[in-house]
Amino acid sequence: MxxxxxxxxxxxxxxxxxxxxVKLLFVQAVDIDLTERNxxxxxxxxxxxxxxxxxxMVxxxxxxxTDITKGRNVDAALVAKVERxxxxxINHIV
Amino acid sequence: MxxxxxxxxxxxxxxxxxxxxVKLLFVQAVDIDLTERNxxxxxxxxxxxxxxxxxxMVxxxxxxxTDITKGRNVDAALVAKVERxxxxxINHIV
Amino acid sequence: MxxxxxxxxxxxxxxxxxxxxVKLLFVQAVDIDLTERNxxxxxxxxxxxxxxxxxxMVxxxxxxxTDITKGRNVDAALVAKVERxxxxxINHIV
Amino acid sequence: MxxxxxxxxxxxxxxxxxxxxVKLLFVQAVDIDLTERNxxxxxxxxxxxxxxxxxxMVxxxxxxxTDITKGRNVDAALVAKVERxxxxxINHIV
Amino acid sequence: MxxxxxxxxxxxxxxxxxxxxVKLLFVQAVDIDLTERNxxxxxxxxxxxxxxxxxxMVxxxxxxxTDITKGRNVDAALVAKVERxxxxxINHIV
Incomplete structure (x- = not known):
């Protein structure tokens, strides 16, 4: 992921x-220090x-x-919220 | 996507x-500010x-x-028009 | 593709x-202006x-x-000739 | 892999x-000389x-x-420990 | 491939x-002129x-x-030796 x-x-x-x-979200990849990638x-x-x-994201x-995406032709889904x-x-609590 | x-x-x-x-379209990836990528x-x-x-694009x-691509050997399909x-x-209406 | x-x-x-x-061809990705990519x-x-x-290429x-690659363990196949x-x-006839 | x-x-x-x-590990790709990649x-x-x-990683x-990931919607799994x-x-024992 | x-x-x-x-080989991608890629x-x-x-490599x-990898959770296999x-x-005999 x-x-x-x-x-x-x-x-x-x-x-x-x-x-x-379904809701289509715009997402941006981030590094481990939360720097945004292009x-x-x-x-x-x-x-x-x-x-x-x-x-x-998978x-x-x-x-x-996932239960929500089953049978839908999608190739990117958010499957977990990152909490820590x-x-x-370093420990980030986000 | x-x-x-x-x-x-x-x-x-x-x-x-x-x-x-089927129609074969030439497409170019774009950034969130609609800058064209190579x-x-x-x-x-x-x-x-x-x-x-x-x-x-998936x-x-x-x-x-999709209904149109079922059974066809394609690896890229346009599945939605981006309207907003x-x-x-920023809100873009496109 | x-x-x-x-x-x-x-x-x-x-x-x-x-x-x-099967014939194994060496191919190179090209840009829309036919510039060769590495x-x-x-x-x-x-x-x-x-x-x-x-x-x-898919x-x-x-x-x-495809009819020719069915059952073969290949991960790249040429499925159309680009004619135009x-x-x-710009219109390229190639 | x-x-x-x-x-x-x-x-x-x-x-x-x-x-x-399941345990979610943060991993970083490394080169053959173990240099960390971004x-x-x-x-x-x-x-x-x-x-x-x-x-x-597959x-x-x-x-x-794998036995642990069967039926789970994951797209990255660690399947072996690199020992040498x-x-x-060069022979690295790691 | x-x-x-x-x-x-x-x-x-x-x-x-x-x-x-199975034998796990370390491989490096090469260009057509056999330059090694990172x-x-x-x-x-x-x-x-x-x-x-x-x-x-597929x-x-x-x-x-392949016969050797059937049922194994691998995502990279060497399926042919390049001889020429x-x-x-240019003709390379390798």
Whole structure:
């Protein structure tokens, strides 16, 4: 999984049927020190993340295995909220 | 999904049977501020996008799950038209 | 799909049984203005491309879905010959 | 597989059911001379790796094939502990 | 497929059951002129490659389709030995 930050959302009314009724979040990959990378995705939220919050994103066919994304043609899903990061010398509570 | 802009199309008469009857669009990845990235794909359109319009692209095996791409050997499909982007301090209507 | 140019071929007699009887082409990714990228693949040809010709390449599990690659363990296949590219201000006949 | 080093862990209580009861490790890709790359993942540990230890990581749908990750929607799993690296002129015991 | 050079091997006794009894080779991606790229993988050998030899590597779910890797959770396998490369103006016998 990749650690990403929610930075916004995307609205689309013209879309494949499989995407109806899901929230499309704009996310940005972040480094371990939370530096933002120039790397963006649109992902389906399955855990209720808000703007500025950190989550874990699965990509590829795995993204279709959550209760919310089952049977939908998505290739990126947020599957966990990051609440705490423990590194060698640093504990982040986020 | 990745956000991409339609920049053109590709014509091919000599191709695998599975690609017959679909439109092959040339798309370019864009950043959240719509800056163009040096990153190009040929994708199947499933939502009727025109040149210059923004869409969401799924890649990999997921691309074969739309009504239009089912059973076709494609690895990139446009599955939504981007109509509005909401970021922290900016709302784009596109 | 990615647009690639055929630049050569690879010969291998010691190989997995699944690769027997297919042509292994050396291809290079190209930009929309046909600039060559430093990005190379060995792909199975399914449409009869010759050296210097442009094709569309599928990668990943999708590459195993053509008539020629079915059941073969390949992760890159050429599935269309690019004959014409239409961009905003430019028409290439290739 | 990619060689990675365990650098920490992530805590998440709000997550997809499939992620319950597994340890989420923060890992960093390393080069053959063990130089750290600016490339981070969150992976499920299946072999009991501790901080600072080297492991082999599988990504994509393959990550769902271990006894521990079966049926879980994860796209990165640590499947081996690296104990020794033999290169042309160097033997590392790690 | 990607062209890679065998540069060494990895020893692991603590590993997922699926990896028992296979050789884990350290490989490095190479360009068409055989320049080494800063891009490393650990791959399962299915064709008996020795150090310094060139091979073709499949990645992703395709890597699980050879006789040797069937049912094993690997995402990179060497499936052919490269014996000769024919480019426009150059023939390499390797």
């Amino acid at each position: 990749k650690m990403v930050k929610v930075i916004g959302s995307v609205t689309s009314t013209i879309k494949d049927d499989c995407l109806k009724g 790397d963006f995705y649109i992902a389906i939220d399955t855990v209720g993340l808000g703007e500025g919050e950190l989550g874990l 990509i590829g066919s795995t993204a279709k295995l 990061i423990d590194l060698k010398n | 990745k956000m991409v802009k339609v920049i053109g199309s590709v014509t091919s008469t000599i191709k695998d049977d599975c690609l017959k009857g 990153d190009f794909y040929i994708a199947i359109d499933t939502v009727g996008l025109g040149e210059g319009e923004l869409g969401l 890649i990999g095996s997921t691309a074969k799950l 982007i909401d970021l922290k301090n | 990615k647009m690639v140019k055929v630049i050569g071929s690879v010969t291998s007699t010691i190989k997995d049984d699944c690769l027997k009887g 990005d190379f693949y060995i792909a199975i040809d399914t449409v009869g491309l010759g050296e210097g010709e442009l094709g569309l 990668i990943g599990s999708t590459a195993k879905l 590219i239409d961009l905003k201000n | 990619k060689m990675v080093k365990v650098i920490g862990s992530v805590t998440s209580t709000i997550k997809d059911d499939c992620l319950k009861g 490339d981070f993942y969150i992976a499920i540990d299946t072999v009991g790796l501790g901080e600072g230890e080297l492991g082999l 990504i994509g749908s393959t990550a769902k094939l 690296i033999d290169l042309k002129n | 990607k062209m890679v050079k065998v540069i060494g091997s990895v020893t692991s006794t603590i590993k997922d059951d699926c990896l028992k009894g 891009d490393f993988y650990i791959a399962i050998d299915t064709v008996g490659l020795g150090e310094g030899e060139l091979g073709l 990645i992703g779910s395709t890597a699980k389709l 490369i024919d480019l426009k103006n």
